[in-house]
Amino acid sequence: MKSLVKQIRFPELEGILEFVQDAAERSGRWVNWQIIRGKRHIFWETDRDLISRWAQSIIETEERLRETTQHEKFLKDCIQKFQASSDEATKTILIPDMIEDIISLDHEYTRLERTYDTILAGCPVGPIKSGYMWIRREPQWYLRSGWLRDDCARRGGCCGRECKCCEKPPDPTRKKGWGHCTAQCACCNTERGFRLSERDRRLLQPDFDLTIYPWSDYSREMFRAYIWSLE
Ligand SMILES: [Zn+2]
Ligand SMILES: [Zn+2]
Ligand SMILES: [Zn+2]
Numbered sequence: 608m609k610s611l612v613k614q615i616r617f618p619e620l621e622g623i624l625e626f627v628q629d630a631a632e633r634s635g636r637w638v639n640w641q642i643i644r645g646k647r648h649i650f651w652e653t654d655r656d657l658i659s660r661w662a663q664s665i666i667e668t669e670e671r672l673r674e675t676t677q678h679e680k681f682l683k684d685c686i687q688k689f690q691a692s693s694d695e696a697t698k699t700i701l702i703p704d705m706i707e708d709i710i711s712l713d714h715e716y717t718r719l720e721r722t723y724d725t726i727l728a729g730c731p732v733g734p735i736k737s738g739y740m741w742i743r744r745e746p747q748w749y750l751r752s753g754w755l756r757d758d759c760a761r762r763g764g765c766c767g768r769e770c771k772c773c774e775k776p777p778d779p780t781r782k783k784g785w786g787h788c789t790a791q792c793a794c795c796n797t798e799r800g801f802r803l804s805e806r807d808r809r810l811l812q813p814d815f816d817l818t819i820y821p822w823s824d825y826s827r828e829m830f831r832a833y834i835w836s837l838e
Pocket of ligand 3: 756759760764765766773786787788
């Protein structure tokens with residue numbers, strides 16, 4: 608919700624920010640432009656609770672979309688491996704189970720896409736919504752953020768290894784599922800001996816909660832990286 612008091616007090620400032628933002632957008636300077644949007648957000652967006660709840664839901668839904676996509680890839684890789692094996696029992700028991708799981712993941716992805724669209728439509732109109740949508744015009748926006756790449760590497764994800772999986776999206780039809788590793792990443796699971804231990808899973812997907820104040824350092828960095836693409 609915009610503050611009327613601030614609109615009255617800072618009309619010139621808003622005009623200047625508008626002008627600088629347009630100039631930065633025309634120059635194609637991604638980082639500068641996002642910083643300006645971030646500053647506009649600090650001046651104009653006052654309903655912190657609403658923004659925090661919205662950001663938490665959309666980041667979580669993006670994470671679920673990535674998990675679903677990466678889990679599908681994991682199962683498809685397993686099926687390929689099992690098909691090449693000579694163990695008939697494995698083929699006849701495990702493969703049909705995995706195919707069933709793939710079908711339910713497909714339904715889950717469609718459900719999550721609808722949830723995502725609903726959350727996006729519910730975003731308060733203003734710099735935060737336009738900034739968020741501007742960043743995601745590129746499906747591989749997450750590769751632009753040094754913090755997100757470092758975070759993936761620190762969590763034990765593929766950005767810390769030579770495989771470069773995050774740069775090779777798993778499925779061209781699942782653009783909303785592209786991004787850095789979750790606990791379902793096929794490569795990360797195989798790297799640690801087929802399935803992640805509970806400790807590795809927690810490390811690869813740490814908790815964050817933007818609805819709890821004060822924000823932890825990790826929550827703050829998540830908000831800056833996912834919503835503003837700021838380092
Ligand atoms: Zn990898
Ligand atoms: Zn990975
Ligand atoms: Zn990554």
